[in-house]
Amino acid sequence: MTVHMGTMTKLKRTAPTILVDMDGVLFDWGSALNRKLLELDPAFPVVAEEDRHHFDYFYVDGADTETIHRAMNSEGLYLGLEPIPGAVDALLEMEEAGCSVFLCSTPASQNPTCASEKHASVSTHLGHRWIDRTILTNDKTLVLGDVLIDDKPVITGAMEPVWEHLLFSQSYNRYITDKPCLDSWDGWESAVENILAEQKAA
Ligand SMILES: [Mg+2]
Known part of the structure; x- marks a missing residue:
C-alpha cells in the first residue's frame, strides 16, 4: 500500500x-489460543475468530473453563502469534x-x-x-x-x-x-x- x-x-x-x-x-490472538486449546483437548469446542461473539473467551458455549485457563497461561501461546x-x-x-x-x-x-x-x-x-x-x-x-x-x-x-x-x-x-x-x-x-x-x- x-x-x-x-x-x-x-x-x-x-x-x-x-x-x-x-x-x-x-x-491474531484468538487463532493462536484455539490452536493451544486443541493441543490440550482435540475435542475442545473452539470458535473461529469470525464467529466469536464475546470479547471474553470464557463465554464459549460448552467450553471447559479449566482448559481455557491452561491454554491462556501456557508457555508459548504468545510466541505462536501470527x-x-x-x-x-x-x-x-x-x-x-x-x-x-x-x-x-x-x-x-x-x-x-x-x-x-x-x-x-x-x-x-x-x-x-x-x-x-x-x-x-x-x-x-x-x-x-x-x-x-x-x-x-x-x-x-x-x-x-x-x-x-x-x-x-x-x-x-x-x-x-x-x-x-x-x-x-x-x-x-x-x-x-x-x-x-x-x-x-x-
Ligand atoms: Mg486486544
Whole structure:
C-alpha cells in the first residue's frame, strides 16, 4: 500500500502519536489460543475468530473453563502469534507518514511468559527496534497519545484517556456503534485522518 503525499504532508505536520494494541489488532490472538486449546483437548469446542461473539473467551458455549485457563497461561501461546493481514505494513506506513507509533498492550498477569513472548513476537514480525516501541501496561488510560487502535469494546482505567479510541472491528465488538471503527488495516489512513481532523477542529 502506498501512502499518498497529501496524507504524508498532513500527518508530518501534526506528528500524531498512534498507539496500537496487540492481541486482536496486530496479532491474531484468538487463532493462536484455539490452536493451544486443541493441543490440550482435540475435542475442545473452539470458535473461529469470525464467529466469536464475546470479547471474553470464557463465554464459549460448552467450553471447559479449566482448559481455557491452561491454554491462556501456557508457555508459548504468545510466541505462536501470527499478524493480522495488513497490520505490519500499516504500522510501517504510519511511521513513514510521520506518525509516532507505539504498541500498547496489556500482558496477561497469570501467564508468566506472556510479556517476554510478546516482545519476542514483536521482534520476529516487526523487527527488534520495535521492542523499544512497545508499552506493556495494565492501564492504557495512563498512556498519552492521539489515537488508540484497540479491539476491546470499552477501555477504562484510572484516568480520563487523552487518546481517542479507534475500535478495530472484530466479530465480538460489532455491537459498539458509538465509536469510530477500523474494519480492516487497509483503511487506517482515512480512519486516523478523520479522528485527527476532528481533534484539530475541537
Ligand atoms: Mg486486544
